[in-house]
Amino acid sequence: MTENILILSILAMGGLGVAFSLFLAIADRKLSVKEDPRVEAAMRILPGINCGACGLPSCHVFAERVVEGGVPVSGCLAGGEEVATGLAELLGVKVEKQERLIAVVLCKGGHAESLYTAEYYGEKTCEAAHITGGGKACIYGCLGYGDCVRACKFDAMAMNDNGLPVVFYDACIGCGKCAEACPRNIIEMHPESHKLFVYCKNRDKGAVARKVCKVACVACTLCVKDCDVEGGIEIIDNLAVVNYDKCKSSEAATKRCPTKCIFNDIERLNTKEAFYASQRKEAV
Amino acid sequence: MEVILVFLSAAIVNNFVLTYFLGICPFVGVSKKVDTALNMGMATTFVMTMTAAVTWLIYHFIILRYNLPFLEYVAFIITIASLVQFVEMFIRKASPALFRTLGIFLPLITTNCAILGLALFAVLREYDFVESIFFGLGAGAGFTLALVIMAGIREELELADVPPALRGAPITLLVAGLLALSFMGFAGLLSV
Structure with a gap:
């Protein structure tokens, strides 16, 4: 009797195992997904934090696109140069400096x-x-x-x-x-x-702007006059705006600002x- | 009529998550977004329904027939594992994005005690084949319901002014407790 149960249970479990493996084997054939192995490799290089800085929803999507060639290898901002070089090596392309x-x-x-x-x-x-x-x-x-x-x-x-x-x-x-x-x-x-920034967005008239904030741009045009480059700063809607095509940096423009809202190169600090x-x- | 009662009982009155406290791991783990929760619920419902059907067949045609009750657990577990494997392949093919969102929780359906619990309950309560299937469907619907409600609340919680000491896991567990408490209101309505 004991031997009988032993054989029966071996047969039952063995049978079930075989049946399920067959089922899974067939399913695997029918539902197999082909994935480029380079996507996996790219994933290992990427930071994998899904920050979205590249403009894509996740690192995995970025990996897929970069393998296809849809985005540049330097597209991962979080990873910086290290990741860009790694990806370039993997895909055999050159890094474009940004x-x-x-x-x-x-x-x-x-x-x-x-x-x-x-x-x-x-x-x-x-x-x-x-x-x-x-x-x-x-x-x-x-x-x-x-x-x-x-x-x-x-x-x-x-x-x-x-x-x-x-x-x-x-x-x-x-x-x-x-x-x-x-x-x-x-x-x-x-x-x-x-380097040169006007740290104000207030587009109200000078008097109004000054009333609400001590460091508002009052559109006095002193910086426009003092700027090293002609036309480097313009007044648009009562606000000084730097025209970066002409002027990127000017120490002189910041000197006479009455409300101290224009600075040159302070981000670095x-x-x-x-x-x-x-x-x-x-x-x- | 009987099958509808079985369905409702498993889905609401004797909700697997909120009344029996089975399957708490995915309940807390995959309930951050309603979308993901719904998809996880669907996957689990599918596995539950299939499990209910397959384990009924195995139990009645193999285990009972040859008098091998000690094989019950082992046989049920390989059934569940195979079905989860199948669902995993299917989702990977149908929606790679969902596959990555569910992540580890998809293979973890295998060890989801709600599913083994379901198979064992169905045997214990001596359901027939059709009732078993509806029991599985109901349990899945109940699981999905609990997950989606929880995800809905947690989405709102993101915007709420939660005291610093309760942020994160504590408030989630508190909410889960309150939710279970509210489901006690259904207790005793049906006894199937």
Whole structure:
């Protein structure tokens, strides 16, 4: 009897095993998917954090496209040069050099500089605050709820004590996620060669702008006159705008600004270490 | 009529996730987005229905017939594993994006206790073949329901002002508990 059960159970399990393996073998034939092995190899080179900086939804999609040749090997901003060279080696193509982009926050009106005309009690995101206008009187300036900092996947941004976001020059890879997240489009992506920036977006008349913020551009045209290159800065809608085709850097233009809202080459000073060191100092 | 009761009982009154606390792993793991939760629910429903049918056949035509009750678990588990393997191949072919979203949770359906639980319950309650299938369907529908409700709540939670100490896992577990509590309201309505 015992032997009987032994044989029966071996037969039963063996039979089931064979039946299921047959079923799976057939299914595997019918449903097999062909995948380019280079996609897997590309995946191993890519950072795999699905940051979206390349404009594609995930690293896997990027890997597929890059193998097809749809996107350049230097398309992965998070990976930078290392990944680009790796992919180029894998696919047998050449790396095309691209200039590094940096996010620039074009507003200096923090808590200390801005006039507050309301108290905002809503959800603590810029996106929501933008609908009602937030608390600050300036409707062009930074709302200060840090949507951009949350959008940054590279730990390259932080809010300072003054309620303004700071981009760390050494950590920013130029993915543009923060610029996308900002409902007021204060953050812009600029190549490294751009040094001269007007840190204001206020397009109201000078008197109005000055009333709501101590560091607003009042369109006095001093920078336009002082700029090294003729036409390097223009006044558009009561706001000084740098024309980067003509002028990328000018120390002279920044000297006489009455509200101190134009600077030349200060982004470089914002490094992660310097930022946290200064925050600690102020805390003490 | 009986089959509808079996279906409703498994889907709502005796919901596998919220009443029996089976299959908690994917319930917490794949409930961040309604889309993904729905797809995971569908995959699990398919596996559950097929499992209910196949295990019924195995139980009645092999295990009972040759009096091998000790093989019950082993036979059920290889059935489930094979079906999950099949679903995995199918999803990989049909939707590579979904395949990557579900990730590890797809093969993990194999070890999802809700499915083994379903096969064992069906045997225990002596359902016939059709009832078994409806039991599987109902259990799958209930699983999907729980997952989608949970995902819906968690999507809303993203925007809520949760106290820092509760952010992440704690609030998820709290919500799961409250959800289970609310499903207790159905308790005792059906006893199939």
